[in-house]
Every structure is written in C-alpha cells, then in structure tokens.
Amino acid sequence: xxxIRFGVLGTGGIGRRTLEHATAETDLTPVAACDRNGVAVRxxxxxxxxxxAATEGNIASGPDDGVTDGGTAVKQSGEHRGVxxxxxxxxxxxxxxxxxxxxxxLDAVLFALxxxxxxxxPRVADRFADAGYEGVLVDVLKRSxxxxxxxxxxxxxxxxxxxxxxxxxxxxxxxxxxAAIAAQSFVEVETxxxxxxxxxxxxxxxxxxxxxxxxAHLEEYDIDAARELSEAEIEAIVDEHDxxxxxxxxxxxxxxxxxxxxxxxxxxxxxxxxxxVRSDEKPxxxxxxxxxxxxxxxxxxxxxxxxxxTSMEANVNGPALGYTKAGVLRNRAGExxxxxxxxxxxxx
Amino acid sequence: xxxIRFGVLGTGGIGRRTLEHATAETDLTPVAACDRNGVAVRxxxxxxxxxxAATEGNIASGPDDGVTDGGTAVKQSGEHRGVxxxxxxxxxxxxxxxxxxxxxxLDAVLFALxxxxxxxxPRVADRFADAGYEGVLVDVLKRSxxxxxxxxxxxxxxxxxxxxxxxxxxxxxxxxxxAAIAAQSFVEVETxxxxxxxxxxxxxxxxxxxxxxxxAHLEEYDIDAARELSEAEIEAIVDEHDxxxxxxxxxxxxxxxxxxxxxxxxxxxxxxxxxxVRSDEKPxxxxxxxxxxxxxxxxxxxxxxxxxxTSMEANVNGPALGYTKAGVLRNRAGExxxxxxxxxxxxx
Numbered sequence: 001x002x003x004i005r006f007g008v009l010g011t012g013g014i015g016r017r018t019l020e021h022a023t024a025e026t027d028l029t030p031v032a033a034c035d036r037n038g039v040a041v042r043x044x045x046x047x048x049x050x051x052x053a054a055t056e057g058n059i060a061s062g063p064d065d066g067v068t069d070g071g072t073a074v075k076q077s078g079e080h081r082g083v084x085x086x087x088x089x090x091x092x093x094x095x096x097x098x099x100x101x102x103x104x105x106l107d108a109v110l111f112a113l114x115x116x117x118x119x120x121x122p123r124v125a126d127r128f129a130d131a132g133y134e135g136v137l138v139d140v141l142k143r144s145x146x147x148x149x150x151x152x153x154x155x156x157x158x159x160x161x162x163x164x165x166x167x168x169x170x171x172x173x174x175x176x177x178x179a180a181i182a183a184q185s186f187v188e189v190e191t192x193x194x195x196x197x198x199x200x201x202x203x204x205x206x207x208x209x210x211x212x213x214x215x216a217h218l219e220e221y222d223i224d225a226a227r228e229l230s231e232a233e234i235e236a237i238v239d240e241h242d243x244x245x246x247x248x249x250x251x252x253x254x255x256x257x258x259x260x261x262x263x264x265x266x267x268x269x270x271x272x273x274x275x276x277v278r279s280d281e282k283p284x285x286x287x288x289x290x291x292x293x294x295x296x297x298x299x300x301x302x303x304x305x306x307x308x309x310t311s312m313e314a315n316v317n318g319p320a321l322g323y324t325k326a327g328v329l330r331n332r333a334g335e336x337x338x339x340x341x342x343x344x345x346x347x348x
Numbered sequence: 349x350x351x352i353r354f355g356v357l358g359t360g361g362i363g364r365r366t367l368e369h370a371t372a373e374t375d376l377t378p379v380a381a382c383d384r385n386g387v388a389v390r391x392x393x394x395x396x397x398x399x400x401a402a403t404e405g406n407i408a409s410g411p412d413d414g415v416t417d418g419g420t421a422v423k424q425s426g427e428h429r430g431v432x433x434x435x436x437x438x439x440x441x442x443x444x445x446x447x448x449x450x451x452x453x454l455d456a457v458l459f460a461l462x463x464x465x466x467x468x469x470p471r472v473a474d475r476f477a478d479a480g481y482e483g484v485l486v487d488v489l490k491r492s493x494x495x496x497x498x499x500x501x502x503x504x505x506x507x508x509x510x511x512x513x514x515x516x517x518x519x520x521x522x523x524x525x526x527a528a529i530a531a532q533s534f535v536e537v538e539t540x541x542x543x544x545x546x547x548x549x550x551x552x553x554x555x556x557x558x559x560x561x562x563x564a565h566l567e568e569y570d571i572d573a574a575r576e577l578s579e580a581e582i583e584a585i586v587d588e589h590d591x592x593x594x595x596x597x598x599x600x601x602x603x604x605x606x607x608x609x610x611x612x613x614x615x616x617x618x619x620x621x622x623x624x625v626r627s628d629e630k631p632x633x634x635x636x637x638x639x640x641x642x643x644x645x646x647x648x649x650x651x652x653x654x655x656x657x658t659s660m661e662a663n664v665n666g667p668a669l670g671y672t673k674a675g676v677l678r679n680r681a682g683e684x685x686x687x688x689x690x691x692x693x694x695x696x
Contacts, residue, residue: 021643174532181526184666185658187372294662295369300655307648310533314642318532326694333681346674346692
C-alpha cells in the first residue's frame with residue numbers, strides 16, 4: 001500500500017499512542033494533530049517525538065479540582081498548554097476547522113475523542129462532509145446509538161467521498177474483527193459472546209474519558225448522566241464497586257456492527273466485562289466466543305482470547321491503525337459511507 | 349461490494365464445496381468450472397445444484413485399483429464422467445484453456461487443485477498471465493516453496509493485472525489470518541505457533557489429494573516421493589501410524605506468508621498437527637498462539653482456537669471465498685502481484 005497521510009483529533013491517551021505507534025510504520029505519515037487549544041500541521045510529517053514530549057505534562061484539570069476532564073484535558077508544559085506548547089503547534093480557537101482546512105492533503109483523520117456529547121462525533125463528521133472532504137474518518141467509539149447517527153449521514157458521506165470507519169478500537173474494533181474471523185467456520189452464526197477484562201490502574205489518569213464512557217453503560221446511568229458526574233462522584237461509584245465494576249448486556253456497538261457485517265443478528269450478540277481501576281492486572285480474560293453451524297451440520301464454538309498481559313491501550317493501537325489502513329483501501333476503491341471494522345475483514 | 353463472477357478449476361472436495369457455499373452468497377456468481385475432462389460455462393451463472401448432482405458419483409480411480417487419484421479424480425455419473433456429465437458441461441481435452449478463453453468475464457478464478465507436480469499451479473498461473481488475464485487467482489496450497497515460485501512471477505502478474513492470493517484455505521489461510529488479528533496487541537511478534545487437528549474419516553475419499561500432500565510433509569517423504577505413492581502404499585503409511593499421523597516442523601507456507609505480511613520472521617513460526625484418517629473426531633484442538641511484546645513492554649500470548657466440531661472442510665470454505673473477495677477488492681484498487689491471506693487482513 002502507498003503512503004497514508006493522516007491527522008489526529010485529540011491528543012489524549014488514544015491520540016498520543018496512535019501517533020507514537022505510527023512512527024514505527026513506514027507507510028503511515030502523521031501530518032496533523034490538534035487538541036482543544038492547539039493545532040500542529042507539518043506537510044512533510046510531524047516530529048512526533050517533539051510533539052509528544054512537549055505535550056506531556058500536567059493535566060490541566062486534575063481529579064481533585066472537581067472539574068471533569070471530559071476526555072479533552074489539555075496537557076500543560078511551558079507557557080502554552082497542550083499542542084500549542086509544541087514547536088510545531090499554534091494556539092487556536094478553531095482546532096477542528098484548522099484540520100479541515102488542510103484535509104485536502106489527508107487520506108485519513110482519526111477521531112481520538114470520547115463522544116461525551118452523544119452526537120459530538122457525528123457533528124464533527126458533518127463538518128468534514130460539508131467541506132467536501134474525500135478520505136477516511138475513523139472513530140474508536142463503543143456505543144450502538146452513534147452508529148445509527150452515522151448511518152443517517154451515509155448519503156452525505158457518499159456524496160463527499162468519505163469512508164467512515166466506526167468503532168475501530170479494542171472494542172468493538174479488535175473483538176468484532178476477531179469474531180468475523182472466528183465466524184469463518186460457520187454458514188450460520190448463532191451467538192457471539194464478548195467478555196472483556198480491563199485493568200486500568202496506571203492508565204487511569206490518561207483514560208478518564210473511557211472510564212466515564214464505561215460508567216454510562218451501567219444500568220443506573222446513561223450517557224448524559226455520566227457526562228454530568230463530577231470526578232468525586234465517579235470516584236464514589238468506583239468505591240461503591242470496590243474498584244471493580246461489572247458490566248452486563250452493555251449497549252456496545254459490537255452487536256450492530258456484527259449485524260452490519262452480515263455475521264449474525266444484533267440480538268445474538270452479548271457484551272459484558274469487568275473493569276478494575278485499582279489494578280493493572282486484568283480482572284478477567286478478554287474472550288470472544290463465536291458459536292455457529294457448519295455447512296456439514298455440526299455446531300461448535302470458536303474462541304479468541306487476549307492474554308491478560310495485553311493492556312487495553314495495547315489492544316486499541318494496532319486495530320485503530322489497521323482499520324484506518326483498511327478504510328483507505330476501501331476509499332481508494334471508491335467505497336464510501338459507513339463501515340464497521342468487521343466489514344473490513346475478509347469474509348466468504 | 350459489487351458482484352464477483354468467478355470460476356473454479358477442479359471439482360474435487362474443495363471445488364465442489366466452494367461452488368455450493370457460493371450459492372448462499374448474493375455477491376458471488378459462479379460462472380465456470382472444469383475438471384480433467386470437462387468444462388461448464390454459463391455467463392448468467394452456473395446451476396450449481398445440477399452441476400454437483402451430475403458430478404456426484406463414483407470416483408473414477410478408486411483406492412483399490414492401485415491408480416492414484418492425483419487429486420484430479422473425476423466423478424462418474426451417466427455416460428460421461430465428471431463435469432461433462434452435467435447438462436451444462438462439455439467434454440474437453442483442454443479444460444484450463446477453455447476457462448482461460450472466457451476469463452475476460454471473470455473477476456476471480458479459484459485453483460481447487462492439489463499441487464502434486466511441484467510447479468503445476470505456478471505454471472497454470474503463467475498461462476493466465478500469458479493470456480493477459482486481469483483479475484484474481486486464488487490457490488489453497490500449503491507449501492512454502494510454491495510461494496517462492498509465485499513470487500518469481502510477480503512482475504508477470506503485475507504486467508497482466510493479476511492479484512494472486514496464495515494459500516487461502518484453512519491452513520495457511522484461516523490460521524495465518526487469525527494470527528494476523530491476534531498479532532494486533534503487539535508491536536513485536538516473537539513466536540507464532542500453529543497446531544492443527546484434522547479428523548478425516550468420512551471426508552477421506554473426497555480429500556485424498558490433501559492426505560497425499562500431508563504425507564509429503566513427513567520427514568521421510570517429499571512432494572515427489574508422495575506423488576509416486578500408490579494408494580496401497582498410502583494405506584500402509586496410514587496403518588503404520590495407526591491412522592493418526594503426527595506432523596512437526598512442517599514445511600507449511602504459514603511461515604513465509606506471515607513474514608510477507610510483516611507479522612514476524614518466518615523462523616519464528618512453527619507448524620505441526622495431528623491427522624486422524626480413521627475418525628471424524630479431531631485428534632487435537634486446532635490452536636494458533638501468537639506471543640509478542642506490547643508497546644508498553646509487556647509480553648503475552650493471544651490464542652485462537654477452533655472448536656473440534658468444525659471440520660477441515662468447514663474451515664476451508666469460508667476463508668477461500670472470503671480471501672477471494674478480499675483479493676478482488678485489491679485487484680480493483682490496482683494492487684497486483686502475490687498476496688498471502690495475512691496481507692489481506694487489516695493491520696496497523
């Protein structure tokens with residue numbers, strides 16, 4: 001595959017790691033990045049090391065000041081905060097517009113932003129479509145309802161020439177991709193059971209947005225209620241669960257994405273897991289179990305397991321960039337609209 | 349994806365099942381098939397049911413007549429044998445040339461032939477390239493050395509516009525694809541261990557070519573020696589092993605294909621397994637173990653396991669067609685040359 005030039009919206013945990021990971025890939029050139037207050041664009045490729053060093057610092061809104069980071073915390077270092085502190089960065093009031101302004105040179109843009117306002121990412125995508133962007137947009141969201149909002153925009157994406165890959169992180173991305181592969185033994189998939197474990201002690205600070213999103217999956221909460229929670233309230237929820245929160249029957253996008261990919265009905269997919277924010281050890285082994293019927297009439301369950309030693313972060317990086325590349329291939333083949341990760345897998 | 353029109357060379361076990369499987373897919377239209385003595389072409393799509401019914405019959409060269417089926421056994425039914433017995437078929441002395449003659453209307457051609465002459469499939473590919481075929485060629489071979497022969501032809505494939513997908517069956521196809529997915533947790537893959545179990549009692553008749561190919565992997569044999577074996581000699585080898593043959597350090601293409609895909613060095617891949625030709629139960633569970641280092645410095649092993657109830661046949665069908673579709677996507681994007689299945693997986 002030829003060179004892929006990409007930009008990243010957001011330089012929190014996922015954005016930073018994606019930039020870092022991309023430096024190891026000869027075919028990926030990061031050329032633009034932004035956070036809430038700053039933007040950096042280098043046509044010949046960002047100096048990722050400098051950018052990350054400059055933006056690594058104190059979190060502007062910490063856990064104790066009662067202000068939520070909202071997933072868009074800006075790291076402080078030197079006079080400016082965040083991306084603007086980089087030699088390559090500039091302060092801006094309009095970071096996303098600044099990226100859109102140079103999007104004609106980009107093959108892909110990764111949205112490394114939590115979607116705390118429920119339609120935030122779809123609305124950002126609208127702005128790319130309105131600007132006539134031709135290329136790939138990728139998000140790493142988890143929730144089913146966002147897929148629906150994106151699907152409503154399919155016509156606009158197709159008109160613009162956008163291939164939107166949604167949910168390209170660890171889950172649903174990695175795990176639905178694994179399910180799509182595991183499904184290859186079967187002519188009919190009967191159930192897909194996704195069960196994840198995340199130990200997030202040392203990654204907690206960098207992934208507050210993710211934890212908040214997870215809390216929104218608890219039965220007592222929804223995305224709006226979770227957004228309103230102060231850090232202290234989140235800590236109280238964590239305490240209540242002794243640091244280990246169990247999720248069952250989550251509204252995770254895995255179900256609609258597997259249905260979109262023709263693997264099975266959304267109703268046949270169950271998603272649950274354990275989040276431990278007080279240990280880096282995973283509280284349970286992440287497992288994907290795909291049960292189905294073979295062409296010759298047998299029934300069986302294929303199983304994919306991630307080693308407990310692979311962190312949530314490790315399991316986002318590879319898939320996010322892999323699906324970005326796969327999306328670029330589709331885009332170059334003239335396939336526009338909305339795609340789930342499992343749709344990008346080879347499948348008979 | 350739009351409609352894919354494809355042809356099949358060979359109507360043994362793999363060819364038949366691929367045709368049958370394709371009838372369940374709206375985007376796959378089988379339009380041509382041949383065996384040693386017959387060819388069937390229907391521009392508007394083969395009547396697969398009729399073709400399979402007409403060709404299902406006695407194996408022309410059975411286990412007792414001392415003649416090897418060479419993987420190209422022709423089923424007898426009625427006056428003619430094999431494909432020629434179908435209402436859609438004709439007898440021919442030049443089945444492959446007949447398919448090449450209509451290849452301008454084909455997006456893909458599946459080589460469902462064992463490669464008993466070590467360069468047979470590469471030489472057939474040459475004929476497609478010489479004819480200026482523009483499309484996908486797919487094989488389901490296992491042996492490393494064939495990949496090398498195909499690679500030598502890369503320039504010719506590129507000139508013609510051929511995307512050659514090699515090894516697209518259960519192994520190396522399915523299992524290296526699973527390995528590519530499992531590798532996504534890691535920035536460096538240290539080892540890939542592939543261990544397979546096949547129970548082939550009731551499938552033995554249909555898969556003699558495959559068993560012969562497997563025997564060629566035993567330390568005491570090679571591909572030429574295995575080709576020379578009579579059926580009686582093969583039976584004697586099977587007896588010697590009480591029906592269960594163990595393979596270790598096989599010359600399987602998994603290693604070179606994973607290296608081609610940039611997953612790991614070929615030397616880091618080990619392949620082995622157990623073949624039981626006297627039971628349909630798998631003698632061991634097919635397992636892919638991918639061990640690596642994560643970006644954050646941890647080491648772990650991700651595991652993919654196929655249920656013992658999924659037959660070897662079931663595990664060829666889905667991948668072969670899935671990789672065919674993925675190959676067509678590459679071909680339409682102008683990517684020509686030789687591709688292993690793992691190269692067709694999304695990967696960061």
